[in-house]
Amino acid sequence: MLPIKHTLFIVSGVSSFIIFYMGIVNFLTSVEESTGMILLIFSVFVATGTLLGTVHISTSITKPIQKLAKNMSDFSKSNKMSDENQIKTNVKEIFELNENFVSMGEKVEKTITLQNEYVQKLKDMDRKKIEFSSMVSHELKTPLVPILGYVQMLQKENFLGNLNEKQKDAVDEIYASTVKLQRLIGDIMTTQKLDLGKLDFNNEDINVLDLINGVIKEFKPVADAKNIELVTDYDKNTHIFTDKDRLNQVFSNLIKNAIDFVSQNTGKVIIGAIDNLEDIEFYVKDNGPGISSENQKEIFKKFYQIDTSTSRKRSGSGLGLAICKGIVEALGGKIWVDSEENIQTTFYFKIPKKPIKISVNNESKKFEISI
Amino acid sequence: MSKTDKSKNKLKEEVKNLEILIIDDNEQITKMLTTFLELKDHKCTVANDGKEGLALIKENRHDVILLDLAMPEFDGYSVIKNLEENNMLKDHKVIVFTASTITQEELDDLVKRGVTAYILKPIDIDILHSKLVDTANL
Secondary structure (H helix, E strand, O other): OOOHHHHHHHHHHHHHHHHHHHHHHHHHHOOOHHHHHHHHHHHHHHHHHHHHHHHHHHHHHHHHHHHHHHHHHHHHHHOOOOOOOOOOOOOHHHHHHHHHHHHHHHHHHHHHHHHHHHHHHHHHHHHHHHHHHHHHHHHHHHHHHHHHHHHHHHHOOOOOOOOOHHHHHHHHHHHHHHHHHHHHHHHHHHHHHHHOOOOOOOOEEEEHHHHHHHHHHHHHHHHHHOOOEEEEOOOOOOEEEEOHHHHHHHHHHHHHHHHHHOOOOOOEEEEEEEEOOOEEEEEEEEOOOOOOHHHHHHOOOOOOOOOOOOOOOOOOOOOHHHHHHHHHHHOOOEEEEEEEOOOEEEEEEEEEOOOOOOOHHHHHHOOOOOO | OHHHHHHOOOOHHHOOOOEEEEEOOOHHHHHHHHHHHHHOOOEEEEEOOHHHHHHHHHHOOOOEEEEEOOOOOOOHHHHHHHHHHOOOHHHOOEEEEEEOOOOHHHHHHHHHHOOOEEEEEOOOHHHHHHHHHHHHHO
8 A cells, every 4th residue: 555645755756857857858959048047947946846845735634644543543442532633634624534533433432431331230230130039039938948848747647637638638739839839939040040140060070871870760750650661772881071960950851841741651751862072962852742843943932831732731830941951051062952743852952071161151141131 | 965876876767855956037937847846856946046046056055956047137157157266166066058049169168167967948847857867966
């Protein structure tokens, strides 16, 4: 790129040279020596004048432009307009250019200040929301303590006195609902913590086979009660380094759903894993009614529940899959579903074998505030 | 001490006559716990705030202390801190219980400092009893 200064100098230099050259030619070819001399002196004056004029014009253009360019680059670095924005110029175009820059800069500065105020406000609201939600969950949990305690005492034989069959049924129903409420509160708290990036994660060496056998053992009684098959097709001794409790939580939610949706007596739930180079792809497959493609897009959203025509009694809070997604992503993995209606549903979740540090996400997540 | 030594080999269900101090500001909870533990043949003393609880800890020996962390003013943390400062925390068997607004790190820290065990609210009374007996038998 060529600076204006150089361009002007070249143009004026060439024209001065031509004027000077013509002066010499005139001088040499003129009949009368004095006329030639006058023309020569004149051409020297004109040539010098042109050069000096160019120097003056070029500095009066380039100086303010250079200053403006510096102001602009300073502004882009600091996002703050300096106090020395006014540049001296007699050139109308440069003056207008500078005026526009100054007014634009002031607007940008104002917008940034306003934005920072909003961010601060959001942060304050966020903090208040955390305080409020932790207070609410504490307040909700506290009365559950005596309710659950007394119900458990009522359920015991020879403790608070024995109940008749109808009373026993009633107490069992109260117990089931209390446990459900307790789980719901727990799920809400987990979701809030995930949203704020405040859930704790451990890293430990996990044997995948032990993990799968563990969850199968945990859910065997539930599966047996419904007379359905709960099996694994995994038999390798692979290790993964991640959070065992959270992984169990994901499995629990998925298996609970699967058992819930398959038919009694003919239902089958398969738990397995695919050992990849960098990660392990776990899956929970069932032969339930399947999930339509429209629903597949929605199921990981909070409080989304599928309305089935069979309108089964569902026990979930509508948060289970959202929690699964949150946990899997926090562990650096990915969760997805594959399903054919009336044939099968498979939930896959991929977890890296070695822990991945992810904290960047949480900061941005902090501002997804819904009121 | 001899009392707990004797019960060491018995089944958990048969452990009786533990002296238990319950420190919680919520009267419904203390009433429920007292009802349950007295029916399990233990002896309960109740303190409704941290200061009263601390005085009772210093007055008498208890087999187990059940301490709520979240209480107004003088809370469970203050009780633990005071015991720590007087070098008394290791002499007592303290089970803290809390709604899980506390992080795992904080819980681990409490255990490291000398708290014997913790229970998260809501409390399953059977788990509570088994922890109580385990703690008393330590």
